[in-house]
Amino acid sequence: MSELDHSLAAPLARGLYLEAAGSPLAVSPGPLPPASARGPLELELPGSARGSASGFDEDSAARAAQAAFAAWRAADPARSGLVPGCVVARDGQAAAAYWPGAEVGEARARAARADCAAFAPAPRPPAAAGSAEGREAVVRGRVALVTGGAQGFGEEIARGLAASGATVFVADLNAAGAEKLAAAINAESGRAAAFGLAVNVSDEASVRAMFDQAAAIAGGLDLVVSNAGVLKAGSVLEQDSASFRFVTEVNYHGFFLVAKYAGLLLRRQRRTAPRWATDIVQVNSKSGLEGSNRNGAYAGSKFGGIGLVQSFALELVEHGIKVNAICPGNFLDGPLWSDPDRGLFVQYLRSGKVPGAKTIAEVRSYYEAKVPMRRGCEGADVMRAIYYAVEQAYETGQALPVTGGQVMLA
Ligand SMILES: NC(=O)c1ccc[n+]([C@@H]2O[C@H](COP(=O)([O-])OP(=O)(O)OC[C@H]3O[C@@H](n4cnc5c(N)ncnc54)[C@H](O)[C@@H]3O)[C@@H](O)[C@H]2O)c1
Secondary structure, eight states: OOBOOHHHHHHHHHHHHHHHHSSOOEEEEEOOOOTTOOOOEEEEOSSOOSOGGGOOOHHHHHHHHHHHHHHHHHTOGGGTTOBOSOEEEEOSSOEEEEEEESSHHHHHHHHHHTOOOOBOOOOOOOOOTTOOOOHHHHHTTOEEEEETTTSHHHHHHHHHHHHTTOEEEEEESSHHHHHHHHHHHHHHHTSOOEEEEEOOTTOHHHHHHHHHHHHHHHSOOSEEEEOOOOOOOBOTTTOOHHHHHHHHIIIIIHHHHHHHHHHHHHHHHHHTOTTOOEEEEEEOOGGGTSOOTTBHHHHHHHHHHHHHHHHHHHHHGGGTEEEEEEEEOOOTTSHHHHOTTTSHHHHHHHHTOSTTOOSHHHHHHHHHHTSTTSSOOOHHHHHHHHHHHHHOTTOOSOEEEESTTSSOOO
């Protein structure tokens, strides 16, 4: 028997759990339970769910899944408030089993035990009326994906999310770097908190495969951080067209591709979880809010990103997907600036871009002095902005500066 396409069926299964539990969890594909097992939810999906090209009708499939779940509960009064220990989805010829857990490790353990017993999902503790949620509570148990996650801001974000109890896909062109960081996060946290994925955000097939892989590991996603970005500074009078295009491809077109395939996955999951809101957060830049001298390719791609954020937010609100940008100032401690061989500090020192500066410390002071708060942007600053975007249920399409006062919105 061939397998169902997990990217089609798993988000529908995860959505059923999200809707019933009201709190996030992972749903992992695993072996089918023995035929004698009692209690799995059996889903008969209409049409074929063996590849997107098969004309999978996710709307009908979602309605069938919701009806099957209601019937599963109604079949036994003892199931009130419980969820099934396993969902078996079939489309006539192919079948797949999906196993839930608070996180991927727990879901896989349930699959290994073939434990189909119904259970009560852990309730999400309600925040006191009028209070803000603690930082951890905002993303605990959520499943997130961070592009460009292997280093720099992406690494800070991946580590920050994992430390706050999320499951994180670290997706990067540098696949070895992504795997290495995921392994380090897992070793430090003692749980299957992170998974490395290879992706080139400017390649459509690669972006699509990345989201398919995420669905096949955790069932779906709650937060997509589109962080991968590149910078090639240059005068408008001198920059070659190839460099301009390269920056545009990654920063602008790449964000479109990430938002497109994130949106398709999150919409599918939402079909069985109509009350579950999800987030796309673009890591933009202060250069998306004001021009950047001799850096037009970058600033233009980032300004364009904000146009995309606003437009996608208007469209995707219908599917419960918020789309916001955060606009950090210079991450002076990050590799882009501080790399001893290729960082911007050494480059600017060598090129004499900062008048009179004779040392790296002087170049750094020059950039710190531009910031009212007198320091560069740090990972924790970016994390606070991301948590705000996720927690805030009543905002979308915004561009949030994180610049120490360097850029102030009108
Ligand atoms: N560093 C800063 O001062 C600063 C300031 C504001 C905004 N930003 C933005 O933050 C984001 C991250 O920047 P950073 O400074 O951490 O960069 P970085 O160069 O340190 O890291 C970028 C990561 O993205 C990956 N990447 C590059 N191209 C990719 C592609 N096509 N597909 C997938 N992954 C790719 C790289 O391998 C790398 O791991 C970017 O969007 C950048 O514009 C950075």
